Amino acid sequence: MTAATVSNFTPTNMDRLQRCVIETAKCEWLPSPSKGVWRKPLEREAAEHGQVTSIVRYEPGTFFSAHTHTQGEEIFVLSGIFEDENGSYPAGTYLRNPPGSSHTPGSSVGCELWVKLNMFDMHDQEKVVLNTHEASWLPGLVDGLTVMPLHNFTSEATSAMTAEHTALVRWQKGTHFSPHRHMGGEEIFVLEGTFEDEFGQYPTGTWIRSPHESKHQPFSDEGCLILVKVGHLARLAD
Structure with missing residues (x-):
């Protein structure tokens, strides 16, 4: 993403007082700064930082650069297998990485994720890794x-x-x-x-x-x- 693109960025759906409905299947995939990682932004505060909710797709063999979750990261694996240095997470896995955590995420086989970034209460320090196919209803x-x-x-x-x-x-x-x-x-x-x-x-x-x-x-x-x-x-x- 170029400096000009960042400077021209307009926040997306950040008025939380407004109802918002998006059929993500109809949305276009947009490139991220890492080749092979694509995104569909749903709400987004800034170009490459701040609060964001998005659908993310990793092509097979793609890894994102190491980064820190300043105010946490929440993920639900929609398809494929998501990975980082801490483990592998198949479709149906729910993840919470608390504020201050860091990792190098990617996928050997490809995956799609629902992701929320930088929205945790700073006192919420619980880390969660839950395979919902193995949990109770x-x-x-x-x-x-x-x-x-x-x-x-x-x-x-x-x-x-x-x-x-x-x-x-x-x-x-x-x-x-x-x-x-x-x-x-x-x-x-x-x-x-x-x-x-x-x-x-x-x-x-x-x-x-x-x-x-x-x-x-x-x-x-x-x-x-x-x-x-x-x-x-x-x-x-x-």
């Missing part, structure tokens, strides 16, 4: 829902109403949830099937960001699997 709040908790965090400055939670949620066909409000906001990435609410239908690969205190009534006629984050957007919108 818990009953949801309504029939037809099952939940797999991935990470929870509450700081001294955060109320229980806006504590941060990340989970997988599986919806069986025809499951409907009651209307509810997102205290602290909600972010969803649709991994399988079609997620729905009164505002629309969201097929596999859709990213949805709903702001603090937004409200909806979700359901899935087809059935779906979603990656969900709640409670973090109030902090990031400050």
Whole structure:
């Protein structure tokens, strides 16, 4: 990326008070500074630093240069096998690298990832490596829902109403949830099937960001699997 490109950069979808919906399957892959690593930015604060949510693709045999996660890194492996000097992470792996951590990531066989950078509370120092294909599902709040908790965090400055939670949620066909409000906001990435609410239908690969205190009534006629984050957007919108 050239200096001119960096100087002309415009932040993307950084107003966390606004609802945002992106069907990533329709987005163009953009090159990164490392050859063979491609990205679809969903929200992005700056050209090559700051807060970012994106879909990332590593071509086979591609490795990114060593770097430090100033305010943490969160990853879900969508396909293939992701790697770094600490291990190999197949599709379905959830990773959290805390603030101040560093690594040299890549993939021998290729992979696609959902990635969030530099959005952790600085007190959130938990490292997580979880193969979700080997973890247990818990009953949801309504029939037809099952939940797999991935990470929870509450700081001294955060109320229980806006504590941060990340989970997988599986919806069986025809499951409907009651209307509810997102205290602290909600972010969803649709991994399988079609997620729905009164505002629309969201097929596999859709990213949805709903702001603090937004409200909806979700359901899935087809059935779906979603990656969900709640409670973090109030902090990031400050």
